[in-house]
Amino acid sequence: MPTDAPVLTSCLAPISKEGLDALIASGKKNPAAIKTVKCRTIAEGRFRHLNFIRNLPPHVVDEPPVLLGDDTAPNPSEALLAALGSCLAVGIHANAVAQNIVIHSLALNLEADINITSVWGTGDISPKPVGFDAIRVTVELDADAPRETLDALIAHAKRWSPVANTIAKPVTLVVASAENSGA
Secondary structure, X not given: OXXXXXXXXXXXXXXXXXXXXXXXXXXXXOOOOOXXXXXXXXXXXXXXXXXXXXXOOOEEEOOOHHHOOOOOOOOHHHHHHHHHHXXXXXXXXXXXXXXXXXXXXXXXXXXXXXXXOOHHHOOOOOOOOOOOOOEEEXXXXXXXXXXXXXXXXXXXXXXXXXXXXXXXXXXXXXXXXXXXXXX
């Protein structure tokens, strides 16, 4: 983890309590609402990929040199950790605001171990776990509440995190060739 990361000395800029309350009311009014999120991933060359989401600039994913990449951006496994860390942090922040807890600082440290010897199925494909077996997250949370309250807040954010749930539960994954692609 970078040791030169900025440290906030006052409080975390809160989200709008009114906006959060409106979002909560909307969810309670229509609890079956489903939103489709989309990403278009385009291989730029080598192992660098551009991921287009909404109207945002492309989110770049690359590999480090040890995995034959150019090291210009996080690799896919690191991007997964970043998505999980961000989702957990959003949940912690939103729940703190909902409970009127002032957060002074919030940082999450995530790590996981991965065996890369299968080289995406081109290397050693003897039986072994592919991907992470476990993800470890530590939350550094300085806020105006007792430790028990903060621990409950963190546990609640984990329980309701869409990304944490996608990782932790079996999920249907369909990967298919597009009809018009190929020769």
